[in-house]
Every structure is written in structure tokens, then in C-alpha cells.
Amino acid sequence: MKTVKIHIVTPDGPVVETEADMVIAMTETGELGILPGHIATVAPLQIGGLRIKKGNDTKIIAVHGGFIEIRPEIITVLAQSAETAETIDLARAKHAAKRAEIALQAKKDEASFLSAELQLKRAINRINAAENRF
Structure with a gap:
């Protein structure tokens, strides 16, 4: 199955660099599901969870605003702050x-x-x- 690279970056540096079968983001206009080969898009993000799906696993990232840039082979999230579920107290x-x-x-x-x-x-x-x- 095809995958898409995803990079989540904050002013403090990279948070996540991985590959995914599907990414679901909360944009200002609603949820956006992204598959490999998605058309090039840029959208502002809301405060919300970004879900990274690969196989049967789903990784959740708490994203606090920013932008998502989608290209057919790579997704870049430029967030004000972002935390993986495992690092949240x-x-x-x-x-x-x-x-x-x-x-x-x-x-x-x-x-x-x-x-x-x-x-x-x-x-x-x-x-x-x-x-x-x-």
C-alpha cells in the first residue's frame, strides 16, 4: 500500500517524522482526510487532534493551530505547538x-x-x- 511522509514541526523543532496510510486533520473548515497522492493544498489548522494512521495503528498528535501543507508525496504541519499523546501529562x-x-x-x-x-x-x-x- 502507498504511504505519504508526514513532518510535524513547531518553533521548538520537529515533533514527528513518519509515514502514514492516511492523515486526518482539523482545519478551519472541518476535518480533512488525506491519502497518498492528495492534490496540493494549504489550510489553516484549528486546535484539535491530528490522527496519523498506518496499518491498524493510529497515532494522535495534539496540534494547537498552525498550517498544513499537503503535496502528493509529503505532508508538512507547521504548528504553533504540538504534542504526541504519549508525552502529555x-x-x-x-x-x-x-x-x-x-x-x-x-x-x-x-x-x-x-x-x-x-x-x-x-x-x-x-x-x-x-x-x-x-
Whole structure:
């Protein structure tokens, strides 16, 4: 079966370099399934899980924004931050979600609210990736 190379890179360096049968990404317009030979595309990514499927295995990466560039033979993800499910500290992510929920309820000002909302989305994304909920 054909595969496609995938590289996930953040400002801190490479996160994942592997091959896949299929990649599923959360773009601004919805989920995008990518197979080898996909037409060239560039799309902005949402905070969400990126699933890398190879055979019967699925690897989940928590991606926090950025862009995906698709070419027929290679997929490059340029993310603001990205974490493999294995590297996520689940207890820390749950604690971050609780702190963000408290900050949301405080409703100090719009900037604080938007910051807390973003922190909550990222924490939930990490929790979902760590618990394999995608």
C-alpha cells in the first residue's frame, strides 16, 4: 500500500517524522482526510487532534493551530505547538482545564475571557489526545 511522509514541526523543532496510510486533520473548515497522492493544498489548522494512521495503528498528535501543507508525496504541519499523546501529562492538562474554567467564570474583561477560552481549548485538546478520544 502507498504511504505519504508526514513532518510535524513547531518553533521548538520537529515533533514527528513518519509515514502514514492516511492523515486526518482539523482545519478551519472541518476535518480533512488525506491519502497518498492528495492534490496540493494549504489550510489553516484549528486546535484539535491530528490522527496519523498506518496499518491498524493510529497515532494522535495534539496540534494547537498552525498550517498544513499537503503535496502528493509529503505532508508538512507547521504548528504553533504540538504534542504526541504519549508525552502529555494528563493530570497537568486536567488541572489547566480547571484553572481555565475558573478564569472563564470570573469574566474580568474580554481579553482575559478570550485568553481563558483559548487555554481551555488547548487543555481539552491535550486531554482528548492523551485519552485517545479522537
